[in-house]
Amino acid sequence: MAQVLPVRLGAAEDTLIAQLNSVGATAAAERITVAGLPTRRVESYHYTDLKMLLKTVPPLAEPANQASAPALRVAGAYQLMIANGVIQSSTTAPAGVMVGDAQGSALSTRDDVLVHLNGALAKQSLTLTLEGSVDPVIQVDRRIEGAAAHVADSLKIFVADNASAVILETFSGSDAAHVGNHATYLAVGKNAMVTHITVDLSGKATSHFATNEYDLDEGAKLRTLTIHAGAALSRSQVFARFAGQGAHGDFTGLNLVEDGQHNDITIDIRHAVAHTTSQEMYKQIARGRSKAVFQGKIVVERDAQKVDAKMMMQGLMLSDEAEILSKPELEIYADDVVCGHGSTCGELDEESMFYLMSRGLPQAEAETMLVRGFIEEVLDPIEDEALHEALVGIVDGWLLGA
Amino acid sequence: MTTPILEIRNLHARIEDREILKGVNLIIPPGEVHAVMGRNGSGKSTLSYVLAGKADYEITEGEVLLDGENLLEMDPAERAAAGLFLAFQYPIEIPGVATMTFLKAAINAQRKARGEAEMSTPDFMRAVKTAGTDLQIDTAMLKRPLNVGFSGGEKKRAEVLQMALLQPKMCILDETDSGLDIDALQVVSKGVNALRSAGRSMLIITHYQRLLNYIVPDVVHVFSDGKIVESGDKDLALQLEAKGYADFDGAAA
Numbered sequence: 089m090a091q092v093l094p095v096r097l098g099a100a101e102d103t104l105i106a107q108l109n110s111v112g113a114t115a116a117a118e119r120i121t122v123a124g125l126p127t128r129r130v131e132s133y134h135y136t137d138l139k140m141l142l143k144t145v146p147p148l149a150e151p152a153n154q155a156s157a158p159a160l161r162v163a164g165a166y167q168l169m170i171a172n173g174v175i176q177s178s179t180t181a182p183a184g185v186m187v188g189d190a191q192g193s194a195l196s197t198r199d200d201v202l203v204h205l206n207g208a209l210a211k212q213s214l215t216l217t218l219e220g221s222v223d224p225v226i227q228v229d230r231r232i233e234g235a236a237a238h239v240a241d242s243l244k245i246f247v248a249d250n251a252s253a254v255i256l257e258t259f260s261g262s263d264a265a266h267v268g269n270h271a272t273y274l275a276v277g278k279n280a281m282v283t284h285i286t287v288d289l290s291g292k293a294t295s296h297f298a299t300n301e302y303d304l305d306e307g308a309k310l311r312t313l314t315i316h317a318g319a320a321l322s323r324s325q326v327f328a329r330f331a332g333q334g335a336h337g338d339f340t341g342l343n344l345v346e347d348g349q350h351n352d353i354t355i356d357i358r359h360a361v362a363h364t365t366s367q368e369m370y371k372q373i374a375r376g377r378s379k380a381v382f383q384g385k386i387v388v389e390r391d392a393q394k395v396d397a398k399m400m401m402q403g404l405m406l407s408d409e410a411e412i413l414s415k416p417e418l419e420i421y422a423d424d425v426v427c428g429h430g431s432t433c434g435e436l437d438e439e440s441m442f443y444l445m446s447r448g449l450p451q452a453e454a455e456t457m458l459v460r461g462f463i464e465e466v467l468d469p470i471e472d473e474a475l476h477e478a479l480v481g482i483v484d485g486w487l488l489g490a
Numbered sequence: 491m492t493t494p495i496l497e498i499r500n501l502h503a504r505i506e507d508r509e510i511l512k513g514v515n516l517i518i519p520p521g522e523v524h525a526v527m528g529r530n531g532s533g534k535s536t537l538s539y540v541l542a543g544k545a546d547y548e549i550t551e552g553e554v555l556l557d558g559e560n561l562l563e564m565d566p567a568e569r570a571a572a573g574l575f576l577a578f579q580y581p582i583e584i585p586g587v588a589t590m591t592f593l594k595a596a597i598n599a600q601r602k603a604r605g606e607a608e609m610s611t612p613d614f615m616r617a618v619k620t621a622g623t624d625l626q627i628d629t630a631m632l633k634r635p636l637n638v639g640f641s642g643g644e645k646k647r648a649e650v651l652q653m654a655l656l657q658p659k660m661c662i663l664d665e666t667d668s669g670l671d672i673d674a675l676q677v678v679s680k681g682v683n684a685l686r687s688a689g690r691s692m693l694i695i696t697h698y699q700r701l702l703n704y705i706v707p708d709v710v711h712v713f714s715d716g717k718i719v720e721s722g723d724k725d726l727a728l729q730l731e732a733k734g735y736a737d738f739d740g741a742a743a
Contacts, residue, residue, distance in 0.1 A: 438545070440584055442543075442544050443582035443584070444592075445565065445570070446567075446570055447599075447652060448567050448597075448599045448600035448603065449596060449599045450567045450599060450603075453595065454567070457587055458584070461586030462585075462586060463586070464585075
């Protein structure tokens with residue numbers, strides 16, 4: 089009989105177990121007691137070994153007394169805020185927007201430690217129901233304020249049939265060593281059109297974890313954009329499910345990583361029905377001694393014929409010490425589909441640099457121009473001008489903060 | 491004596507272990523247009539890259555003065571600000587950067603380097619419109635990413651547009667006729683000729699005489715095995731066309 093060795097638990101795990109037990113989530117606590125946080129031996133955490141990377145977890149958050157200024161202001165946006173896991177009162181909602189709240193996390197059950205933690209620790213979910221053509225950008229500003237805190241918060245969005253909306257989520261807060269575990273569930277109704285953008289702008293000491301779950305009904309059109317431009321350790325998970333024919337998803341992301349950072353975008357796109365299409369385009373830029381991770385998985389289920397799915401990861405290395413990791417996976421059970429993936433990685437093109445400099449652009453300016461050009465492909469489809477400008481500003485801030 | 495715009499003295503350059511330029515001497519006074527002709531592989535394009543400051547080449551000997559200033563000590567951006575412009579044989583495609591954005595950045599970077607004020611947006615738009623009309627470049631083309639998906643003719647016209655806007659002292663045109671049909675050649679040549687002036691010199695690098703029917707040079711040089719082996723007036727180009735290079739460099743064609 090094989091000997092089962094107990095997992096040696098670290099300080100972070102001990103704290104998590106105590107926190108889970110304190111809210112009565114004994115099953116989730118037991119799970120961590122037995123297995124610990126995932127290591128590189130767990131395939132979906134192969135490049136982001138949480139046991140190694142997450143050394144400590146701060147106490148569960150108290151409600152915030154005060155909030156800092158929004159990390160990102162978009163002219164004309166309708167702002168909602170969740171601070172330290174608590175939904176803040178909001179101004180009158182614009183036409184087509186119904187704001188409410190629900191108990192517990194919005195995520196469905198899934199075998200993933202971040203999902204387990206959110207499910208156990210998120211006390212309430214902000215709920216949004218969007219109908220018709222929602223005019224202003226809806227911004228959900230999620231904060232972790234005050235002393236270092238472990239926060240689980242949650243957002244649940246229903247976009248009605250034939251509706252259209254642009255939703256922006258921003259993550260920020262005080263500079264303390266927070267652990268944020270954020271959940272978003274977004275259901276896109278029949279023929280609805282949704283753009284969903286998440287931007288991590290947390291302080292460097294923060295560990296940022298976000299799980300986004302999407303359900304696409306018939307004819308739905310979804311564009312997602314995940315931007316990491318903050319926390320030292322981050323992981324954004326995208327779980328999408330195509331449940332209605334004719335639905336299309338553009339899944340995009342921008343993983344910006346600098347010295348001392350480890351940022352991970354992991355996506356799992358599931359085509360459950362026929363005649364659904366998706367395009368995945370992720371860009372990673374790494375400078376200093378840093379690590380950028382992209383794991384992309386597309387699953388085409390047995391009856392999902394005529395699926396067309398194409399995934400691309402492009403990495404740009406701005407230093408020799410940076411690492412860009414990419415793991416594309418296709419899992420196809422149907423026999424009449426068009427699926428593909430590609431992954432490239434390189435430095436700034438020397439010929440391009442010479443060309444720009446030969447026109448008088450100093451080296452730093454030429455580099456910035458090339459990096460902006462590299463990124464534009466994922467920012468360009470964002471049509472709202474104020475929003476596009478705000479996102480360009482974030483990227484520029486990152487670039488010039490070198 | 492007036493200072494030449496470009497003065498090259500005994501220039502030697504190599505790429506890795508291979509010596510490509512083997513003692514180039516060339517003086518171009520203000521306002522003159524010189525042509526350098528030579529067969530493929532003679533080192534003509536290397537000369538243009540070395541002058542523009544491409545990093546791949548090592549200068550082993552010689553010096554280059556641009557309007558009296560030591561060119562070889564400057565990086566490519568400083569050379570541009572000092573008034574050097576290279577029209578590329580194969581202009582590079584820059585995805586995601588609108589041509590207009592690039593033009594404005596380049597103009598203002600050069601102005602800043604020279605301690606001049608930035609060009610205002612209305613002035614810039616006017617300048618682009620004027621220069622663009624002559625070269626048959628419309629605003630739609632300027633909104634596209636730089637050189638991306640441009641035809642051969644569009645790329646060369648865009649190079650001349652940049653030249654017109656940046657107003658360099660010394661223009662180097664590397665095989666500007668390559669990939670152009672007769673109509674495009676005429677438009678491009680007209681654009682280049684419009685930029686000829688008393689204070690601006692040009693170096694036209696080509697291996698066909700054809701371009702020189704449109705942009706008539708003051709002096710023609712024959713380039714062979716890394717140096718200039720013969721110089722003459724514009725008729726030298728015609729002789730070359732008739733006899734081939736063998737008569738000038740002794741090697742079989």
